[in-house]
Amino acid sequence: MAERTSYDIVILGGGSGGYACALRAAELGKRVALIEQDKVGGTCLHRGCIPTKALLHAAEIADQSRESAKFGINTSFDGVDMPNVLAYQGSVVDRLWKGLQSTIASRKVDTVIGSGRLLSPTAVGVGEEVYEADHIVLATGSEPRSLPGLELDGQRVITSDDALRLDRVPESAIILGGGVIGVEFASLWRSFGADVTIVEMMPQLLPLEDESSAKLLQRAFRRRGIRFELGAMFESVKHADDGVTVALAGGKTLNAELLLVAVGRGPTSAGLGYEENGVALDHGYVVVDELCRTAVPTISAVGDLIATPQLAHVGFAEGIMVAERVAGLDIKPIDYHGVPRITYSDPEVASVGLTSAQVAERGIQVVEVNYPLGGNGRSVILQTQGEAKVIAEAGSDGSGPGRVLGIHLVGGRVGELIAEGQLIYNWDAEPADLAQLIHPHPTQSEIIGEAHLALAGKPLHFHA
Numbered sequence: 527m528a529e530r531t532s533y534d535i536v537i538l539g540g541g542s543g544g545y546a547c548a549l550r551a552a553e554l555g556k557r558v559a560l561i562e563q564d565k566v567g568g569t570c571l572h573r574g575c576i577p578t579k580a581l582l583h584a585a586e587i588a589d590q591s592r593e594s595a596k597f598g599i600n601t602s603f604d605g606v607d608m609p610n611v612l613a614y615q616g617s618v619v620d621r622l623w624k625g626l627q628s629t630i631a632s633r634k635v636d637t638v639i640g641s642g643r644l645l646s647p648t649a650v651g652v653g654e655e656v657y658e659a660d661h662i663v664l665a666t667g668s669e670p671r672s673l674p675g676l677e678l679d680g681q682r683v684i685t686s687d688d689a690l691r692l693d694r695v696p697e698s699a700i701i702l703g704g705g706v707i708g709v710e711f712a713s714l715w716r717s718f719g720a721d722v723t724i725v726e727m728m729p730q731l732l733p734l735e736d737e738s739s740a741k742l743l744q745r746a747f748r749r750r751g752i753r754f755e756l757g758a759m760f761e762s763v764k765h766a767d768d769g770v771t772v773a774l775a776g777g778k779t780l781n782a783e784l785l786l787v788a789v790g791r792g793p794t795s796a797g798l799g800y801e802e803n804g805v806a807l808d809h810g811y812v813v814v815d816e817l818c819r820t821a822v823p824t825i826s827a828v829g830d831l832i833a834t835p836q837l838a839h840v841g842f843a844e845g846i847m848v849a850e851r852v853a854g855l856d857i858k859p860i861d862y863h864g865v866p867r868i869t870y871s872d873p874e875v876a877s878v879g880l881t882s883a884q885v886a887e888r889g890i891q892v893v894e895v896n897y898p899l900g901g902n903g904r905s906v907i908l909q910t911q912g913e914a915k916v917i918a919e920a921g922s923d924g925s926g927p928g929r930v931l932g933i934h935l936v937g938g939r940v941g942e943l944i945a946e947g948q949l950i951y952n953w954d955a956e957p958a959d960l961a962q963l964i965h966p967h968p969t970q971s972e973i974i975g976e977a978h979l980a981l982a983g984k985p986l987h988f989h990a
């Protein structure tokens with residue numbers, strides 16, 4: 527006989543979206559079950575954000591030890607001990623995983639480890655057990671995607687999941703896809719000494735970012751010896767014992783030790799009982815409204831499972847929003863343009879708001895400023911190059927510029943600065959508001975201040 531247990535909310539999937547929903551719902555006094563087939567923390571903690579950033583940090587140390595002489599410090603770079611890099615990466619993940627499990631337990635959320643399936647609009651089954659609830663939240667996330675006819679073998683043709691477990695530095699790698707994941711692996715493998723080529727079908731790396739950011743990244747990658755083929759269509763791959771040969775449309779071929787397929791991630795929704803219970807899917811994504819409600823009144827969906835930006839912090843925000851809605855709080859839809867985006871390569875690329883192409887498409891009259899990092903003391907100390915680009919509505923009748931519509935940063939460590947950028951965008955600030963605020967010197971945050979000073983008509987460290 528099946529055991530039945532009742533909750534206020536049952537959440538299927540314990541990644542960023544699912545566990546954020548669980549924590550907030552419990553805080554609001556709800557009885558919550560969180561069903562996870564693997565480890566709470568999901569892709570972000572175990573196969574995504576955290577392990578990649580640990581590798582990128584190790585990569586930065588490799589570069590610094592190679593380049594230390596330019597700062598007058600003599601060191602020698604003796605190589606990369608990949609098993610020990612993985613041990614460091616694993617220790618970071620384990621520590622955060624332990625912390626997360628104890629946070630979840632401290633909120634009295636019941637974690638159920640097992641594979642779940644939607645049984646009805648108010649029940650999820652895990653083996654013989656049935657978990658009933660007034661509300662169900664689907665948060666089963668996403669998994670790596672491939673292209674038709676491109677078979678992944680986990681050895682020569684691999685996904686980011688395999689790449690994160692690789693206990694050696696490949697001598698050479700082809701990366702299919704110049705989006706965030708592809709660019710981050712290109713950056714870190716190059717720092718570790720690999721010969722890297724990115725194949726991207728769009729005309730720029732990071733196709734969702736502003737063209738000027740992509741150009742600066744491409745220039746920096748060229749200097750670092752990272753090759754890329756833009757506007758290039760993948761045609762086929764041949765495996766051999768010692769490597770792969772990738773053919774592109776037009777006849778060009780590339781050879782390398784392995785091929786990393788980073789062409790995006792697709793939703794995990796097949797075979798989980800979603801459609802049978804009235805949840806609509808579109809290309810596998812659960813269809814929701816702006817408050818993450820599905821067509822079934824008792825079911826919501828959050829995170830990578832829905833067609834919103836595939837970012838951990840988007841999952842957190844959607845999970846929290848759903849918990850608050852179910853608890854009867856007053857909530858607002860998320861403005862997805864106001865979500866900060868970061869690519870943690872060297873150099874980093876960070877942005878919030880609209881790109882120049884997007885404002886042009888909407889026919890908005892704007893003014894723009896590009897402030898080079900060469901004018902910023904801290905960036906020169908760090909020996910990093912790049913820029914801060916700010917786009918604001920053009921003022922009317924001789925008034926200064928209006929609302930800031932987009933902030934785009936490129937350079938070492940600039941990812942941390944976009945937190946200020948999101949306040950500017952989301953609080954509808956104008957350059958004149960920012961021009962009054964004092965940024966600490968010498969910090970990289972001054973590039974945000976300087977760009978807004980220039981837009982407000984009073985540039986400081988800026989060439990006329």
Ligand SMILES: Cc1cc2nc3c(=O)[nH]c(=O)nc-3n(C[C@H](O)[C@H](O)[C@H](O)COP(=O)(O)OP(=O)(O)OC[C@H]3O[C@@H](n4cnc5c(N)ncnc54)[C@H](O)[C@@H]3O)c2cc1C
Pocket residue numbers: 538539540541542543544545561562563564565566567568569570571573574575576578640641642643665666667668686707794798828829830831835836837838839840841
């Ligand atoms: C290499 C890489 C790097 C990334 N870097 C960043 C970054 O720097 N910053 C950022 O914001 N985002 C990053 N992301 C994206 C981020 O990881 C995802 O957006 C985020 O994890 C989505 O959260 P989620 O809860 O929707 O899904 P997931 O984290 O995928 O969680 C879904 C969970 O559901 C579980 N599940 C699935 N089916 C079932 C079932 N039937 N029963 C029980 N449990 C089930 C899975 O085991 C999983 O734990 C990265 C992703 C990758 C792959």
